[in-house]
Amino acid sequence: MTTQPRSKRSGALEQLAAEGVGLWLDDYHRGRLTDGSLDRLVADGLVGGVVSRPAAVARAMSDTTAYRDQLNRLSNAVASAEERVYALIAEDARAACTALEPVFRATEGMHGWVSLGIAPRLTADADAMLDHSRQLAEMVDRPNVLIRIPATGRGLAAAGELLAHRVGVHVTSVFSVQRYAQAVDTYFRGLERATADGHAAAAVTSLVSLDIGHLDTGVDTLLDGSVDPSAAALRGQAGLATARLVYRRYEESLGCSHWRSLVADGARPQRLLWTSENAPESPRAALDRIERLIAWMTLHALPQGALDALDRSRGFHGDTLSGEHGSACRVMDALERAGIVVDSLARDLEAAAAERERAAWDRLLTMIQAG
DSSP states (O other), X not given: OOOOOGGGSOXXXXXXXXXXXXXXXXXXXXXXXXXXXXXXXXXXXXXXXXXXXXXXXXXXHHHOSTTHHHHHHHHTSOOXXXXXXXXXXXXXXHHHHHHHHHHHHHTTTSSOEEEEEOOGGGGGOHHHHHHHHHHHHHHHOOTTEEEEEESSHHHHHHHHHHHHTTOEEEEEEEOSHHHHHHHHHXXXXXXXXXXXTXXXXXXXXXXXXXOHHHHHHHHHHHHHTOOOTTTGGGTTOHHHHHHHHHHHHHHHHHHSHHHHHHHTTTOOOOEEEEOOOSTTOOHHHHHHHHHHOOOTTEEEEEOHHHHHHHHHOOOOOSOSSTTOHHHHHHHHHHHHHTTOOHHHHHHHHHHHHHHHHHHHHHHHHHHHHHO
């Protein structure tokens, strides 16, 4: 990733760079383009990727005039509200891909990506997810675009097909080690199919995002209702323990013979992105998340306010995930004794994440229909 001159970087930014942690902009919308803030963040080496979310687009439509001209043009076109949403986010993505292209080229595709999602109504149908994802990627028509797909059974089936056809995939809504392991297997299989068809492994890219804040909230709610005397002491620990186990699984995946054969063909690691699906996440909550989740080759998606606060921060305590497998297992064992199995709760959290995404998308559709 491009780097900012050392004299201009805060202690926190220097430390994160030394720990191999990359930063993304999480509340990206067209206003970040018109006011020049995305270009500044990229030029200063602060961000190496962006996430475009319907909630951020809806807020920008309410608070700025950034979308007015395109909306006026689309109002005269024969297109559904959903098609107009796709037109908006595709244009946003093209501009962001262009802004990040220098990073993408300089890092040979390790950084410089733009993530955007499809309509949540499609998640019950793997074929529909596949078709719409490919169409959206074709609309954007840039090499550094990723399509967000939820880590459900149907979602992972669609993700595998997309990867096999060299469409970059951002797997979301992972709340357990089990789901993460399935996402890793999906990536490996997609790579194998792509290379078997004669494509370069380096042309296949994926990342996986985890939201430990909602995991903590879900577990803590159950702990509050537990009669186990040790339950109170376990509050706020499930998310970090899961992150540590996921990172251990990430390290194991890069050490297995299966991966070694893929990387010999030029494959890139499937990166881990820590994020929050709160809209918007407060700067303080985002900085607290970073404090808990620091490890080599991981990514954090942050809102603009958190990036500004991070630039003023003095620093963190270093790697929090590596070598913590034992402590994480002890937390999980204690949670099971209290009657809480994170892998079981994860399915409820997946459904809740899908509902949040549907609500954000529906708000955007309603705003477009209202003109």
